[in-house]
Amino acid sequence: MRLPTVVAPLAVVAAVLGVTGYAVQPPLPDRPLVSADTGGTASTIERLEGLLAKSWSAHGLTAAAPADDLTVLRRLTLALAGTVPSLEEIRRFENDTRPDRLSHWTAQLLNDVRFADYFSERLARAFVGVDGGQFIVFRRDRFTAWLSEQLKKRRPYDEMVRDMIATDGVWTDKPAVNFISAAYANDAFDENKLAGRAVRAFLGQRIDCAQCHDHPFAHWKQSEFEGLAACFGKTRMSIVGVDDGRKTPFEIEDRKTLEKRVIEPAVPFGAEWLPADGSPRKRLAAWVTHPDNRRFDRAIVNRVWGLMFGRPLIADRPVDDLPDPDDPAFNEQNAVLDVLADDFRRHGRDLRRLVAVVAGSSAFRVDSRVPENASGSTAGGCHWEVFPLVRLRPEQVVGSMLQAASIRTIDRNSHLFTRALRFFRERDFVEDFGDPGENELGERVGTVPQALLRMNGELQKDLTEPNPFNATTRIANSAPDPASCVEVAYLICLTRRPTTEESEFFTNRISEASSKKRDEAVADLIWTLFNSTEFSWNH
Amino acid sequence: MVSRRSFLGRAAALGLSFSLPALTARAVERRGSERPMSLITLWMQGGPSQLETWDPHPGTPIGGPTTAIDTTVPGLRIASTFPKMAEMMHHTSVIRSLVSKEGDHERGSYHVLTGYRPDPTVVHPSVGAVLSHELPATGVEIPLHISLAGGAGFTLPRGGYLGDEYDAFRIYEPGRGLINMRSRVGDSRTDRRRDGLAVVERAFQAGRTRPASETLHRQMLDKAVAMMSSEQLTAFDIDKEPAAVAAAYGDTRFGRGCLVARRLVETGVRSVQVVLDGFDTHTDNFEGCKTQAAILDPALATLLNDLAQRDLLASTIVLCIGEFGRTPRINPLDGRDHWPGGFSCVIAGGGLKTGVVVGATDPEGLRREPERPVPIADLYTTLFQAMSVDPSREINTPIGRPMKLSEGQAIGELNG
Numbered sequence: 030m031r032l033p034t035v036v037a038p039l040a041v042v043a044a045v046l047g048v049t050g051y052a053v054q055p056p057l058p059d060r061p062l063v064s065a066d067t068g069g070t071a072s073t074i075e076r077l078e079g080l081l082a083k084s085w086s087a088h089g090l091t092a093a094a095p096a097d098d099l100t101v102l103r104r105l106t107l108a109l110a111g112t113v114p115s116l117e118e119i120r121r122f123e124n125d126t127r128p129d130r131l132s133h134w135t136a137q138l139l140n141d142v143r144f145a146d147y148f149s150e151r152l153a154r155a156f157v158g159v160d161g162g163q164f165i166v167f168r169r170d171r172f173t174a175w176l177s178e179q180l181k182k183r184r185p186y187d188e189m190v191r192d193m194i195a196t197d198g199v200w201t202d203k204p205a206v207n208f209i210s211a212a213y214a215n216d217a218f219d220e221n222k223l224a225g226r227a228v229r230a231f232l233g234q235r236i237d238c239a240q241c242h243d244h245p246f247a248h249w250k251q252s253e254f255e256g257l258a259a260c261f262g263k264t265r266m267s268i269v270g271v272d273d274g275r276k277t278p279f280e281i282e283d284r285k286t287l288e289k290r291v292i293e294p295a296v297p298f299g300a301e302w303l304p305a306d307g308s309p310r311k312r313l314a315a316w317v318t319h320p321d322n323r324r325f326d327r328a329i330v331n332r333v334w335g336l337m338f339g340r341p342l343i344a345d346r347p348v349d350d351l352p353d354p355d356d357p358a359f360n361e362q363n364a365v366l367d368v369l370a371d372d373f374r375r376h377g378r379d380l381r382r383l384v385a386v387v388a389g390s391s392a393f394r395v396d397s398r399v400p401e402n403a404s405g406s407t408a409g410g411c412h413w414e415v416f417p418l419v420r421l422r423p424e425q426v427v428g429s430m431l432q433a434a435s436i437r438t439i440d441r442n443s444h445l446f447t448r449a450l451r452f453f454r455e456r457d458f459v460e461d462f463g464d465p466g467e468n469e470l471g472e473r474v475g476t477v478p479q480a481l482l483r484m485n486g487e488l489q490k491d492l493t494e495p496n497p498f499n500a501t502t503r504i505a506n507s508a509p510d511p512a513s514c515v516e517v518a519y520l521i522c523l524t525r526r527p528t529t530e531e532s533e534f535f536t537n538r539i540s541e542a543s544s545k546k547r548d549e550a551v552a553d554l555i556w557t558l559f560n561s562t563e564f565s566w567n568h
Numbered sequence: 569m570v571s572r573r574s575f576l577g578r579a580a581a582l583g584l585s586f587s588l589p590a591l592t593a594r595a596v597e598r599r600g601s602e603r604p605m606s607l608i609t610l611w612m613q614g615g616p617s618q619l620e621t622w623d624p625h626p627g628t629p630i631g632g633p634t635t636a637i638d639t640t641v642p643g644l645r646i647a648s649t650f651p652k653m654a655e656m657m658h659h660t661s662v663i664r665s666l667v668s669k670e671g672d673h674e675r676g677s678y679h680v681l682t683g684y685r686p687d688p689t690v691v692h693p694s695v696g697a698v699l700s701h702e703l704p705a706t707g708v709e710i711p712l713h714i715s716l717a718g719g720a721g722f723t724l725p726r727g728g729y730l731g732d733e734y735d736a737f738r739i740y741e742p743g744r745g746l747i748n749m750r751s752r753v754g755d756s757r758t759d760r761r762r763d764g765l766a767v768v769e770r771a772f773q774a775g776r777t778r779p780a781s782e783t784l785h786r787q788m789l790d791k792a793v794a795m796m797s798s799e800q801l802t803a804f805d806i807d808k809e810p811a812a813v814a815a816a817y818g819d820t821r822f823g824r825g826c827l828v829a830r831r832l833v834e835t836g837v838r839s840v841q842v843v844l845d846g847f848d849t850h851t852d853n854f855e856g857c858k859t860q861a862a863i864l865d866p867a868l869a870t871l872l873n874d875l876a877q878r879d880l881l882a883s884t885i886v887l888c889i890g891e892f893g894r895t896p897r898i899n900p901l902d903g904r905d906h907w908p909g910g911f912s913c914v915i916a917g918g919g920l921k922t923g924v925v926v927g928a929t930d931p932e933g934l935r936r937e938p939e940r941p942v943p944i945a946d947l948y949t950t951l952f953q954a955m956s957v958d959p960s961r962e963i964n965t966p967i968g969r970p971m972k973l974s975e976g977q978a979i980g981e982l983n984g
Binding site: 158214216222225226229235346347349350396397398399417418420475476477478479480481482484485486489490494527528530531534535538549553554556557558560561562563565566568 | 671672675688689711732733735737738748749750751752753757760761762764765767768769770771772774775776779780782783784785786788789791792793795796966967
């Protein structure tokens with residue numbers, strides 16, 4: 030669906046109500062803020078920083094200087110809410126005189142509905158992918174809303190995962206079931222897909238290759254994969270939705286002999302964690318989330334880190350392909366993972382606490398710039414001595430453009446009309462821009478169509494060209510002088526103030542413009558900022 | 569639109585590393601075997617019924633009301649809703665026994681676009697992306713991989729592990745202007761905006777020289793600007809085509825798309841996809857197929873004729889295919905459902921043998937497996953070989969897993 034103009038009909042609002050179900054949700058009750066140091070995250074952060082520092086000196090790296098607070102605020106808002114901070118937020122932040130105001134703002138953002146909504150969408154990619162699937166049996170929107178609810182309730186992550194793997198029922202009534210029903214295709218459950226996804230998403234192991242042959246790198250065997258697939262071997266679609274009531278045995282056709290073999294549920298390691306009783310999926314869920322299964326906590330730590338930095342903690346491997354817990358080649362990185370994983374496990378597997386710990390660490394707060402003469406800098410962020418440059422996701426780019434153009438914070442408290450615009454524009458733009466899908470944490474560069482869209486697209490025009498609804502006109506009309514116009518434009522787009530050179534250059538441009546053309550000059554500046562590398566990359 | 573000269577001047581003034589390739593050896597002037605090869609895929613979105621197109625079985629329990637006509641290939645009969653194609657079949661061969669294991673639109677599209685089944689740990693490149701990667705073209709300023717597509721549920725052919733830059737460049741309304749190709753403001757403001765950009769970029773580069781240049785952000789922007797100012801953009805316009813030619817293709821989005829595809833191939837574009845949607849005929853299959861045939865028949869027949877007349881057919885493969893076929897059984901709503909077990913495609917040009925019919929489906933619709941089943945990978949192995957791309961060449965995916973361009977055996981019957 031394409032929205033042609035800024036002024037959308039009321040139908041759009043109605044559609045948003047229908048599609049998102051916002052209207053039926055009661056306003057959120059006030060929840061206690063996570064206190065700034067969240068029950069002793071300080072000691073965990075200290076241990077984490079100690080390990081990182083050790084690794085820097087071992088590799089002869091010089092850590093970058095701490096980034097300024099506004100830069101960190103930008104990273105934080107992009108990671109947790111999917112946009113740059115609004116001017117309103119920047120002003121409030123700058124007036125906040127508390128020591129360690131960043132931790133207070135982290136806590137505040139974690140309590141913001143924007144966090145639950147945005148993060149659940151990001152997590153859903155790992156759990157059910159981005160495909161629409163078969164609408165009749167799969168409702169991605171319900172699944173994402175459910176995840177969002179769990180985040181709001183601070184539900185322990187292991188409970189969430191057990192729900193996803195083992196719940197019976199109908200995908201609309203029991204949204205966690207969509208994890209299972211997403212794998213329903215060609216009129217049957219794809220047990221291999223389920224086994225592969227469960228292990229990748231929850232344990233950070235790529236075992237899918239073992240579906241057809243033994244894994245070329247790790248020690249996964251085809252037989253081990255079959256045993257995992259058999260854990261979904263009783264899963265069927267019944268009149269009451271998904272359940273484990275299939276009567277026929279789970280058989281696999283041997284690729285060589287073409288004979289059928291009955292396969293019993295089995296796990297590739299930690300067999301003692303697999304309960305003897307219960308339905309196959311319940312048994313699997315217990316095994317995956319068993320307190321001794323270190324891969325479980327490591328996997329989510331690596332992924333949450335990836336969602337915040339744009340690159341997983343084990344940065345040189347795919348986010349869902351962790352090294353073995355005992356692989357000596359990865360001692361250093363595994364130790365870092367374990368500091369966070371242990372804290373996560375000891376504190377009720379609360380995803381919000383995990384985010385707060387990561388956001389509070391110096392790794393998240395160092396500059397993305399290095400002194401030109403720094404020794405042996407990898408500048409790639411593999412050791413986290415410098416914040417990596419990572420391309421923003423399409424919805425972060427569009428979210429930031431929309432947020433920049435609106436001055437006020439766009440969240441669920443915004444006027445419905447603003448939210449409706451945001452909803453449709455994000456969808457259109459993300460479609461045009463190209464969605465990287467599940468492999469969102471892979472390395473990628475931009476494309477020509479994206480550059481064209483950013484330079485010449487309709488959304489860009491609506492947001493930059495002067496009109497009564499956007500920031501351009503408001504800045505041009507209300508900023509006291511050209512230099513303030515430039516400063517505000519930089520703050521709303523790049524969350525920083527212009528350098529002296531930038532300020533002089535653009536202030537001149539605006540001063541030169543006649544008063545009638547001042548808004549045009551501001552529009553040109555905002556266009557320029559939207560098209561800069563800095564705008565589209567996290568730094 | 570920014571003039572080419574103004575851009576070049578601008579680029580030189582800013583010291584941009586980007587330079588425009590020479591336009592001397594114009595692909596548009598080359599003909600016959602001198603030309604590099606191109607692929608035009610006519611994508612029948614939704615899964616076209618083989619029984620109402622290239623593999624009719626009139627007078628059988630599965631045939632429905634569809635009748636068949638003779639063609640210029642002795643013994644080859646196609647649905648009578650394709651009278652123009654009946655005159656052109658000697659340029660083509662027909663495979664009637666394609667087999668796939670994917671009966672879902674998304675998965676089936678992925679499989680037929682890439683030659684590989686969906687795999688959660690890797691995204692395979694589409695065939696068009698592989699061709700643009702393996703056969704780069706000098707002097708072509710517009711994207712080498714283009715999709716002329718509209719309609720809901722469309723799957724863009726992606727670059728997969730080759731990179732997003734190999735994704736198909738999508739044109740929504742072929743022949744009806746280009747989206748996002750013109751600056752929204754006049755030349756002078758556009759220039760001012762870009763001058764300003766140099767200032768902002770300089771500030772960002774400070775302390776981040778290498779990582780910032782590795783983002784390739786500026787290169788993509790410069791490429792986009794080069795494209796905006798390229799004369800080759802006229803390949804997308806059909807205004808100058810004689811009215812009779814445009815009329816012969818048909819005044820439909822698909823017809824215009826086929827005409828644009830010919831023009832793009834002349835310009836040197838490697839892979840063009842033209843999408844015709846509306847083949848998902850779960851209900852009222854026979855009327856639906858008639859409507860589709862009325863669009864497809866003139867467009868495909870004219871395209872083949874046009875390419876042959878211009879001596880472009882030897883260097884252009886035309887493939888007409890969808891994500892799967894449809895069930896022999898006619899459902900109670902007079903529709904046919906998804907059927908990946910024996911469906912058809914038409915393939916022409918590129919020096920492949922013509923007048924060949926590969927495989928056959930069961931006229932009674934009882935046997936699931938067709939005679940001489942042809943997996944999708946075999947089709948692409950054949951196609952790559954015809955285009956002098958080695959299908960067995962392995963490329964390392966980002967995680968270091970070597971992957972062949974196409975697995976499968978060449979279809980011997982089509983080797984010319």
